[in-house]
Amino acid sequence: MAALRWDGKLFVLDQRLLPWEERWVEVSSAEQAVELIRGLAVRGAPVIGLVAAYALALEAHKNPDLSYLEAQGQALAQARPTAVNLPHAVSLLLQVARETPEPERAKALAAAAEALHRADAEACLRMAQLGAAFLSGPSLSVLTHCNAGALATGGVGTALGVVRALHASGRLHRLYACEARPVLQGARLTAWEAVQDGLPVTLLADGAAGSLLASGAVHAVVVGADRIAADGSVANKVGTYPLAVLAQRHRVPFLVVAPTTTFDLACPSGAAIPIESRPAAEVRECAGRAVTAEGVGVFNPAFDVTPPELVTAIVCERGVIAPVTGENLQRVLA
CATH class of the missing domain: 1.20.120.420 (translation initiation factor eif-2b, domain 1)
Incomplete structure (x- = not known):
């Protein structure tokens, strides 16, 4: 793939x-x-x-x-x-x-x-090994968001690389994939990758993640990243930040997996990360057909920022950053 x-x-x-x-x-x-x-x-x-x-x-x-x-x-x-x-x-x-x-x-x-x-x-293979080793337990159910697999990288993936490593070692019980509205990268891409690889996968609406985490069915949330600031703030697909809040509330590890090329040490904090706004049609329409009244305004950021205090660890090919602080980030990347 x-x-x-x-x-x-x-x-x-x-x-x-x-x-x-x-x-x-x-x-x-x-x-x-x-x-x-x-x-x-x-x-x-x-x-x-x-x-x-x-x-x-x-x-x-x-x-x-x-x-x-x-x-x-x-x-x-x-x-x-x-x-x-x-x-x-x-x-x-x-x-x-x-x-x-x-x-x-x-x-x-x-x-x-x-x-x-x-x-x-x-880097993907190394991160897969490090991430799988960081997560403890003989049978794990993992929740992910958007798509951070082979379709998003030059290898086996970042977050999905970890999931693939767990599966290869017989430690993956189930992969839960949020649909990732509005473009549905989780539903269309992550679920597709999982089926291709024979991974046990369950798809859920983004809004159902809180109930799933509250049920105790999830042992870890594992996501990728598009940019990581010098303080450890993580920009990823919109919807990641609320998952981090929910994970902390329910005492579930929240793991970010990204190569060193995703770190931006010149960017001091999450507030300095530029957030792309996507076209309103992505929210107003589904399969090319309008799903809301004409003239409704749309807020459609492509990404959100998760502060470092909500991140259990960041895995890159050089090691695991935990706890997530600017000092620890500099130490691992040095």
Whole structure:
């Protein structure tokens, strides 16, 4: 299972069509990559960084001029404002471009993008091991939100990587997946991944999470992240923050799983994380049909911010940050 393919050409799995249809789309330019990222054909903080990196490598084959590549990179980096993996990947490739003679740039950028892809896949496996080891118990039921699996990364996933590791070791009793309104990444994507891998999965409406946690059926909440600030504040799909509040209320561990590329040490706190606003039609409509009266206003942030005091631990490929403080974060990332 993968969100993208690269063999000198770049293809992405159009996630807008899942679970009804599996369609691969060839990406031939940075402009097209921006459109696909903004339109959620490809989504998930790690993988949109990889798509941007490969798209920039493709552009270098067309025109290796540095000023041209910088302009294309700027457009890619701004495709979505919250996930820091995107500008991180673009910045890395542009640095390679600056350090490489023009005749060799296309090859060097392709190699750099491939290296990023391998590193993300390796990070996913390491985080899966660390996260599964952090959670104690012989038979665990885990609640997750949105999609933080293979469709969102270059490997087995972040949060779902941990779930896959629990399943492989015989310790997963059940995966509970919130639907993740309004775009339904949990219902459409996480549940689809779980079925593909034979994971025992139960889908629930976002508003049912409180009742589920109160019932005692959940042993841990495990989510991904789009940006983690220097103080340990976590930006993730909207709906994550109330899950963290509920988890604390019911004394359930709340685990965030994200690679080091998701950390933004230049961002001092959650208040400084830019939160993307999505189109009102995502809330006003379902399957292209209006579900509310005409003229109703809409509040549709793509993400929310969970403060560090609500996070039991953050797992990255370098280790486990617990308790979540700026000092501990700096220590693990050093």
